[in-house]
Amino acid sequence: MKTDKPRFVRTVVSGAVALLLAGAAYAQGQAVKIGLLATLEGPFAAGGADGMRGAELAVKQRGGTVAGRKVEIIKASSNANPDVAVNAARKLVEQDKVDILVGPLSGSEGIAVKDYSRGQPQTTFINGGSGAQATTLVNPSPNFFRFNTEGAQWMVGLGKAAISKGYKRVMVIAEDYAFPYSQVQGFMSEFCRLGGKVPIKAWVPLGGKDYASTIARIPKDVDALLVVLGGADAVNFLNQYEAAGGDKPILGGSITVSQDVLNYKGKRRESLVGTLSAGPLADAFDGADWKAFVEDYRKNYPVSAGGYPSPSLFAFVYYTNMKAALDGLEAAGGDLSNNHQKYRAALSKLELKTPTGIVRLDANRQAIGTTFVTEVVKDASGNLLNKVHSKVDGVEQLLGMKKEEFQIGSRDVPACP
């Protein structure tokens, strides 16, 4: 023990000096501390890592400073469980004392962090990627902002496109949790209003392997199927539907017609051509801002460094929200005094320029933005890809309904059998 003493003293002294220096930097009011929370573990680990890339890109584009203040990013991780997300957020807010928190990534995490934000008025919370409707509709928190649109908004326009294709009766096959409920609501509220009918809704468990009983329930007289299944579930369903000899056209949710599905090699591959889906971004969108964003993403995160060929949904929404956090700071002149009063006013009024168009906030601090309807087409070399079918601007969270008549989507809401 005796020999260790000098080292111990040295550690304590250097630690104290470091603390003093850190304290001095804080006192000068130089750096703005932004906490960045995404899922680096669990089922969305890949999406969370891409979300972090998107958020970092927004900081890089400003050269790491905003309104004359340096931006310091402190990252934290969760695993898509709300309790873990709140623990990570609490550490960022109460221990690391961040000014602004950007995150979390998934739906139920978002609701939990929003509930937590109500008790922390000194910090401004800006959503990361989570898209649950209830986050801003039920018991909204005055210091929680969301600059991305959510699950129901992402499906607006698909109902109209389906009607114009001549689909009058559609069966719904979707996973049994909040995100697909909201997606189905986004589709049905428009589709039913235009005279469409949904005779059957089949809710299947997340990660289900066997769709035989669902396929057996598909009635003869429906014109198409709305399939809101994620990744592997979608491919499993397509395989089994083909094996059972099914031939109905398919409408997809926002995460259904992913690259996995487009790379599908089964016999029904040809019949995927013409499949409609909807979402907040479209790889093939030819807007100048979008192209510049994709270019910038590719330059900073080439495939060799772990990036994707094109920014994922999570990179896009994290980029959007982090950009909003920084643009708001710029507009407020970096003034975070008085519990962020000026900053929050600036955020509420912000006309955010995103790669897909202008985003504004509604009274619940929820984004009003753009949705794309896409269609699967075959290119000259036989590859399947998503082409932009139509673009809907100014999509609101209440989907054009009045506040009194709007109900959050669930297994039974809405209904038009």
Next chain:
Amino acid sequence: MSAAHWRRAMNRGAGQAQPLRDRFVAAASASSSVLQDRSPPGGRGPGAFGGATTVGQPSFGFWQALMRALGMLRLRHLAALLLLLAFPWIGNDFLTYQIGAQALALGLITLSLTFLGGYGGMISLAQMSIAGVAGYTVAILGASGAEISLGWPWWAAVAFGLGFAVLSASFVGWLSVRTEGIYTIMITLAFGVAFYYLALQNYSLFNGFQGFQRVHAPEVFGVSFRKPLPFYFLCLACALAAYLLVKWTIRTPFGIALQGVRDNPRRMAALGFDVTAHRVAAYGLAGLLAGLGGVLLVWYNGLITPGSINTGWLINVLVMAVLGGMSHPLGAFLGALVFVLLQTFAIDLFDRERFNLVIGAVFLLIVLFSPDGLLGLWSGLRKRMTK
């Protein structure tokens, strides 16, 4: 407490230096009538011990045990208690709540496994599920953000939560006690996974994937237990009570018989003890501890979802128990504290995208160098110092 320890404790208590083994034999041969008197399915088995080994010694009353424990108080106990009481003023609100209270609540759940494993020789992976039963009951019967909650007063919800935890733990025990070792682990794991999927896919009772949000600790006599300081002391009181309960239980005739069952079930059965009943009762008591921890944990998080009882958490309870050491109830809380500290701060120590490596490495190191966890490190250190 190792087998040698409890034998010594036993001997000291009875005021005899006779080895336990001999006393069992003496008890068995001297009075077969005592064995017949024993109430058969009660599980407490007081006959053999009450009749033969506690001659001339006051009975094991809780208050007497408490008084004796007070007499045994050492300076280090007082120091530890003072440190625990002063902790909120040493740290800030964050440390009090996220580190202190969370470690105590998780420690309670781990204690239920330490009790089962250390004194009953049964490793159950379902302890987090038992805690989840209590947590879900509080969320379903009490108040929450979900519409299907019944909104009962908190004390009724908590009472039912603990009751269901004990019932379900006894059920798991009854299912698994006839198995040994790896098979016990498999059966309890199966129960845990089944309960996870039930909670995930049932909407009418468990609210499926979304679970229950806004399940907050109550306000009692003007004290809001949602605040860090009161909640910390609530957890501390529960943890201390549970710790003393376990310390007391292992010295009762039931506890000593349980340790006998751990060491040699066949001999205990031959002596007339109902091995199954002892084990099921141990599961029931562990269920009470886990249920208490589960209620505190659901209040701590303010929510419960299937993610709170998934396989990862089932294993984490075992990790905490092994990390701390299963030879003493203290190990459960030590293990939980180290686990919570790592979960919270490992991300600051290392590459933020790979911080789970730190957690894994620390776990590996401790298990590699001290099979009995942190407690083993401590006792090894003490042995070296006294040498």
